[in-house]
Amino acid sequence: MTARRVAIVTGGSRGIGASIAEALAKDGFDIAISYARNAAAADETVARITALGRTARAYRAGEGDGAARDMIEQVVRDFGRLDTLVCNAGIYPYARVQDMTVEQVDATLGLNVRAVMLETMAAVKHMKRGGRIILIGSVFGERAPFPGISLYSATKAALGGFVRGAARDLGPEGITINVIQPGPIDTDMNPANGEGADMLRGFLCVPEYGKPADIASMAAFLARPESDNITGAALNVDGGLAA
Numbered sequence: 001m002t003a004r005r006v007a008i009v010t011g012g013s014r015g016i017g018a019s020i021a022e023a024l025a026k027d028g029f030d031i032a033i034s035y036a037r038n039a040a041a042a043d044e045t046v047a048r049i050t051a052l053g054r055t056a057r058a059y060r061a062g063e064g065d066g067a068a069r070d071m072i073e074q075v076v077r078d079f080g081r082l083d084t085l086v087c088n089a090g091i092y093p094y095a096r097v098q099d100m101t102v103e104q105v106d107a108t109l110g111l112n113v114r115a116v117m118l119e120t121m122a123a124v125k126h127m128k129r130g131g132r133i134i135l136i137g138s139v140f141g142e143r144a145p146f147p148g149i150s151l152y153s154a155t156k157a158a159l160g161g162f163v164r165g166a167a168r169d170l171g172p173e174g175i176t177i178n179v180i181q182p183g184p185i186d187t188d189m190n191p192a193n194g195e196g197a198d199m200l201r202g203f204l205c206v207p208e209y210g211k212p213a214d215i216a217s218m219a220a221f222l223a224r225p226e227s228d229n230i231t232g233a234a235l236n237v238d239g240g241l242a243a
C-alpha cells in the first residue's frame with residue numbers, strides 16, 4: 001500500500017491555491033490549507049477535497065511574528081507528517097515607488113518573502129527524502145513590463161534566489177525546492193475582465209489569461225516522484241510573457 005502523504009497549501013481558500021489543493025488531493029494527498037479572512041471559501045475548498053475521499057482541514061493564518069512557522073508545526077501535529085509544502089499565499093500591491101508606503105513594504109515582504117522562508121524552515125525539519133517545496137512566484141519576478149509593480153516584483157524575484165540557494169542545502173537530503181512563475185491567471189486578484197487585463201494580454205505570446213488549473217498541473221507534477229531531478233528552478237507558466 002502506498003504511504004499516506006500530506007500537503008500544505010497556503011492561501012488555499014480561493015484562486016490558484018484552491019486549484020492546487022484540489023489537484024494534489026486528486027493525486028492522493030491529504031490537505032491542509034491556510035487562509036486569511038474568508039472562512040466560507042476555505043470551508044468550500046475543504047468540502048470539495050473531502051468529497052474526493054481525502055482528509056482536509058483549513059487553518060486561519062495567525063498574526064504574530066512566528067505565525068507562519070507555528071502553522072506548519074500545528075499541521076504536522078494534526079496530520080502526523082508532511083511531504084509537500086506549497087507556499088502560494090501572496091498579495092499584489094500596486095504603487096509607484098514614489099507613492100509606496102512603509103506599511104505596504106512591510107506587509108508585502110512579510111507575506112510574499114518572510115512567511116515563505118519561515119514556512120520552508122519549519123517544513124524541512126519534518127520532511128523525508130522525496131519531500132517537496134513548491135513556491136508560487138510570478139513572472140513579474142523577472143519582468144516588470146509596466147509601472148507600479150516594483151515592490152511585488154522584488155518580492156517575487158527574491159523567491160528565485162531563495163530556491164537556488166535552498167536547493168543546494170536540501171539536495172543532499174532528497175528534498176527539492178522550485179518556484180512556479182505564473183503569468184496573468186484569472187482569479188479575484190487579477191480577473192480576466194478587470195481593469196488592465198487587455199494591457200496584460202498584450203504582453204503575452206498566447207494572448208489569453210491562464211486558468212488556476214494551469215498552475216495546479218505544474219504544482220502537481222512537481223509534487224510527483226518523476227520530478228525528482230528538478231530543483232532550484234524557476235518554471236514559467238506565463239503564456240509566454242517572459243519570451
Ligand code: NDP
Nearest residue numbers: 011013014015016036037038061089090184185187189190
Ligand atoms: P487571490 O487573491 O485570488 O487569492 C489569495 C489567497 O491567499 C486566498 O486564498 C487568501 O485567503 C490567501 N491569503 C491572503 N493573505 C493570506 C495570509 N496572510 N495567509 C494565508 N493566506 C492568505 O490570489 P491568486 O490565487 O491570484 O494568487 C495566488 C498566488 O499566485 C499569489 O502568490 C500571487 O502573487 C501569485 N500570482 C498570481 C497571478 C495572477 O495573475 N492571479 C500571477 C502571478 C502570480 P482569503 O480567501 O481568506 O482572502
